[in-house]
Amino acid sequence: MNNIFVYCEIEDGIVADVSLELLSKGRELANRLDCKLEAIAIDYKLSKIGEQIFKYGVDVIHVCDNSKLSPYQTLPHSKIVIELIKQEKPQIVLFGATSIGRDLAPHVASALKVGLTADCTSLEIGDHEEKKINKTYKNLLYQIRPAFGGNIIATIINLEARPQMATVREGVMKKIVFDDNYKGEIKLFDFKKIIVDTDFAVKIIDRVIEKSKINLKSAPVIVAGGYGVGSKENFKLLHQLADILGGEVGASRAAVDAGYTEHERQIGQTGVTVRPKLYIACGISGQVQHRAGMQDSSIIISINTDENAPINSIADYVIIGDVSEVLTKMIKYYK
Amino acid sequence: MKGFKIIVLAKQVPDTRNVSKDAMKEDGTMNRAALPAIFNPEDLNALEQALRIKDKYPQSTITILTMGLPKAADIVREGLFRGADNGVLLTDRKLGGSDTLATSYAISQAIKTIGNFDIILCGRQAIDGDTAQVGPQAAEKLNIPQVTYAEQIIDINEKNITIRRRLEHGVETICSSFPLLITVHGSAAPCRSRNAKLTMKYKYAKTPDEIVQTGVDAELYKNKPYLNIKVWSADDINADEQRLGLSGSPTKVKKIEMVVLQTKESKKLSSNDSDIKMLMGELSEKHVI
DSSP: OOOEEEEEOEETTEEOHHHHHHHHHHHHHHHHHTOOEEEEEEESOOTTHHHHHGGGTOSEEEEEEOGGGOSOOHHHHHHHHHHHHHHHOOSEEEEESSTTHHHHHHHHHHHHTOOEEEEESEEEEEEEEEGGGTEEEEEEEEEEEEEGGGTEEEEEEESSSSSEEEEEOTTSSOOOOOOTTOOOEEEEOOOTTTOOGGGGOSEEEEEEEOOOOOOOTTOSEEEEEOGGGOSTTTHHHHHHHHHHTTOEEEEOHHHHHTTSSOGGGBBSTTSBOOOOSEEEEESOOOOHHHHTTTTTOSEEEEEESOTTOGGGGGOSEEEESOHHHHHHHHHHHHO | OOOOEEEEEEOEEEOOSSOOGGGBOTTSOBOGGGSOEEEOHHHHHHHHHHHHHHHHSTTOEEEEEEESSGGGHHHHHHHHHHTOOEEEEEOOGGGTTOOHHHHHHHHHHHHHHHOOOSEEEEESOOTTTOOOOHHHHHHHHHTOOEEEEEEEEEEEOSSEEEEEEEETTEEEEEEEESSEEEEEOTTSOOOOOOOHHHHHHTTTOBOHHHHHHHTOOHHHHHHOGGGBOEEEOGGGGTOOGGGSTGGGOOEEEEEEEEOOOOOOOOEEEESSHHHHHHHHHHHHHTTOO
16 A cells, blocks of 8 residues: 556567666655555566566566557556556556556546646655645655746645656656565456456557667767758768767757658657767757756767857857768768 | 537647747746747647548538637637637636646536537647646546547548557557547648638637627627637536636646756867867867767
């Protein structure tokens, strides 16, 4: 009772990184609150689920293992999660802020009539004094998130309604193995009583998931392009530089929206959060949404024709000049 | 062939995407009042999907439903200019301070008041909050299936609808019967522009308050009932007041901090060969590359 639950996203039997990051954070919060960390695993062929996640400090895994439950669908998964929450009464439930978590969590919160904070970038435990009724709430979950296009950071709390629920973006929490030998308990959840045929009314007729070849999060060097790169063609230079530096190519939302590069490369509040050793921002103006996803990079170089581009103020080196010209020279002088 | 009854949920939002220098105060914080109020971008993508259904089935009707301040009547008008048939503005002080749970409750009550519908379309999320919660929560409250992150309606017929969804690492195609709620992703087709004829037709479409304020001939609105924009309050949607506004919102904002642009002492370089050579040398010396 009153434990911390994490909904695990699973694709082909593999638990997603975002869920492992949440389990790591969940363990930390559970230690702070002196409670257990429990995971929800709903998919098919889950015999190896324990091997994958116990080491993150998971005390209990609630498993629903059935071919009908894979891949994810809103109604069957939400019904199971709602029922589990009603039975187990966790104090906190966490979901990834992904197309699955952001589909599932609001549905669950609505059914339970509890609060939900989307896209948190930080979770903390703290107290709150409600002066109007002279009451102090102990050990609340502070759900911290950007809002207003990233221009403000809000701390959200839930006073009475439980559980406290939040979604968290991929990459903002660190994935940390708690103990390689940690062993928890597997509990099979009997979902057959609560799932009915009409829960499968929406039929998945085709599903193509590409294993992402782009790994921005672990790249030591990121060469990122913005709208100022000018064209898809010009992005090739970014790839050249990234290749020789052993890095990866990222992009701002404006560049992705303009079709210069793939959506998977988007860095920022609505994309991936990165903190590489070196971040080379090419023709990126640096809207706050973008900066939120890269400002913790160790060294930042900005290449821009605009001396007043906002990104320049957080850069270690500012090169005023044409992106193509500068990149060509960088490639030349690296060799 | 009959048409579909479509409701498009749309929100008026401050344009947070391009915060111009004018909107920044000297201390680096933002002056919200300086941001223009716009039609939430992904709600426009949703409207386009509705218009495409109507292109195929001209008997369809599109109702714009917006909740917000009285000035959000602009959203209904914009929808009419682009091809919607009518619209409702839900506005009431009692709705102020609503979080997504309270908002979705109010919206779902308004949808029930509109009544009969086949398809509800809305944007995936609004750019002021970016939560993506109100769509799925409204679907839950209406007890209908939700299809989120829709990119394209591939097929629609009397019995069912086939939709391609845009996920992080791929796409999924689903098929559903009616009714359902669809949230539309920004990668979907952009919305068509205003139609000149419709813009003329609905130029004077106004809410009752606006008619009084602007002093336009009231006769006009009797003769042309389509120019009247419906305005509903909490009483009109048969809502439980405890579930609206602050009292209906389990989440509470404890603290708001403005994001202030952090600054670093940066080295200014030119694109000269000597500068770039020096830079690459320095990075390699520091073992950054």
